[in-house]
Amino acid sequence: MVHKLINTTLKIPNSLDYLPLCATFIENNAQLIGFIPEEVRAISLATEEAISNIILHAYAPGQYDIIEINCWQTPLGIEIIIKEKGMPFDSSQFPEYDPESLDTESQGLGLYLIKQTVDEVIFTNRGSEGRETHLVKYITQCPLEDIFPADQSEETSKSVEHHKTNLAIRRLGEGEAIEVSRAIYRIYGYNYFNEHAYYPERIERLNLQGQLDTAVAITEKGIFAGTCAIYREDISAEIGELEQAVMLPEYRGNHGMEQLLQFLREIARGKNLLGLFAKSETSNIYAQRALHRLEAHDCALLLGFAGNLVLNSDKGQNQTQRESVLLSYSPLQQVEKKSIYVPEHHQDMVHKIYKNIGYEREYLLPKWGKKPWHDSSELDIKYFYNTATAVIKISRFGKDIISKLKEAKKEVKLKQFAVIYLYLNLENPFTVTYFEKIENLDFFFAGILPNDPIGDAVILQYLNNIEINITNLDLYSDTAQALAEYIQQCRVKDPLRMLIDAGESNKLEFKSTLRWNLREGKKDIYIEYAVLKSIAAFLNCEGGTLLVGIHDDGSVQGIEIDNFASEDKYLLHFSNLIHHNIGLENSQSVHYSLMELEGKKILKVDCEPCSKPIFITMDGKEKFYIRSGPASKGLAISEAVSYIAEHFQG
Secondary structure, rough: OOOOOOOEEEEEEEHHHHHHHHHHHHHHHHHOOOOOHHHHHHHHHHHHHHHHHHHHOOOOOOOEEEEEEEEEEEEEEEEEEEEEOOOOOOOOOOOOOOOOOOOOOHHHHHHHHHHOOEEEEEEEEHHHOOOOEEEEEEEOOOHHHHHOOOOHHHHHHHHOOOOOOEEEEEEOOOOHHHHHHHHHHHHOOOOOOHHHOOOHHHHHHHHOOOOOOEEEEOOOOOEEEEEEEEOOOOOOOOOEEEEEEEEOHHHHOOOOOHHHHHHHHHHHHHHHEEEEEEEEEOHHHHHHHHHHHHHOEEEEEEEEEEEEEEEEEEHHOOOEEEEEEEEEEEEEEOOOOOOEEEEEHHHHHHHHHHHHHHHEEEEEEEEEOOOOOOOEEEEEEEEEEOEEEEEEEEOOOOOOHHHHHHHHHHHHOOOOEEEEEEEEEOOOOHHHHHHHHHOOOEEOOOOOEEEOOOOEEEEEEEEEOOOOOOOOOOOOOOHHHHHHHHHHHHHHOHHHHHHOOOOOOOOOOOOOOOOOOOOOOOOOOHHHHHHHHHHHHHOOOOEEEEEEEOOOOEEEEOOOOOOOHHHHHHHHHHHHHHHHOOOOOOOHHEEEEEEEEOOOOEEEEOOOOOOOOOOEEEOOOEEEEEOOOOOOEEEEEHHHHHHHHOOOOO
């Protein structure tokens, strides 16, 4: 990629004879900007198709005109503007081309091919000035020397003279949007993740619409010193993102960013936003610390988020890796307690994040066996070409969710994007239903974001053939470090192993065997009773999981020690135990299956809260059990009567 923005122009007669010259012109510009050969050819073919359509359809026979082709390098790639004075054209009047059709003469075929090749196609009628066709293609790959241009690196490495001054903090004024874009470019080059920051007219429009609230810091002499903004992806969103946070180096040290952030927090409170979130680079501990001073709490770690490269000194070698960012959340007002559904192997970490933020959540179990009532899922996919990342949000679960996700993942990989971030709604029970299958698509935990437009969201991430060394990240808070360690485990550990490593709790218990007394080396009905006791306790409380074949220390015993002739015999024996002791009707709340871990089979028993009290009988006596911490506790008759009256209806 060239280091200075280029703008070149070619003028040709409206004749097909000049198309080869035009192709050479476009290809040379695309190569200079940094597109790979396949993209260069695609851009050239799209431009050639657009110009040939103009020559063939926009002019009367014998009409002469000059077609002007402007080739612009944009912060995100290339924009080709074709100017001509042919007859007026309305693209909406062309029929939408059906790719399943075999009709190669359709008027819509050329336009369809162009749209399939480039990222944006814009037609503009300019009255007496003629027409313009804009073709936009975003760049997806960028070599290291272009991410750190020599002149930019030299500028940032020079010692900067800091000016002590009082700063005035106010909203963005007329004509100041260009200063915001220049400041973003000066600090980030082309690597800032929100592309509207590079377009002054978009900044102005978004501020007018109320989707963006931009604040600026101005010196006593009226000089622009810094900026920060709150962005909402939708005007109805209940949270906003702090972005475009830039203080020019010469004006740092005047507490300008702290003043900007406080100013924006008051704007957010005035709009009744529930909270603000922000991204801070893991190579910049100072930005992380500044957010913590403003009561922001780390809630997610997005690996490989930004296109700029940072040093990775893994194994003593000076290598580079994509920049990662911390997501931090700052609550602005008290919110009502929500009910959420969290996969059990992530519950402990999710609970710690919510507790750190100061939010209280009720953790529910989904109804077993319940399927989405929609056949078709709805996925919202956003591509960020300047950072080569994609964000997928599931707005509706359907029965085809896994196949839809596979298709979306394949599409992103074909675009050679580096990372996918997947947002799932924790308020939707189907998130838990499909979570394990989604993780099997190589997505792994990143964190959470409360009050996202889709609801409280759990974020998963997928790395497309890029390596990120988590141990090299520079993290300020204990929460961030704990989150990094947990994410590293998620990348390498089986979800079931993660659940076991969390240890026994009020919702998780281990049993070494189903019926075999390890000490005496024989079958023992009291071992079976201990299993039934734990299941009954889960049913009488908030539900939980029993793992049979796991020692108290978390090591895998496996079911083989129970000496059944086959796995089918094992499952039949367990089923009979449940039916005879828990009851056929109540057995609908008990779900079990054999799972493999570390080369051995274990029995996983998931229990839903039961609608009526469950008693089990041993030695002719009925007993009533509940969970008390990591153990099952038997209640005396009076205690059981009181508990049942309080927790069960009817």
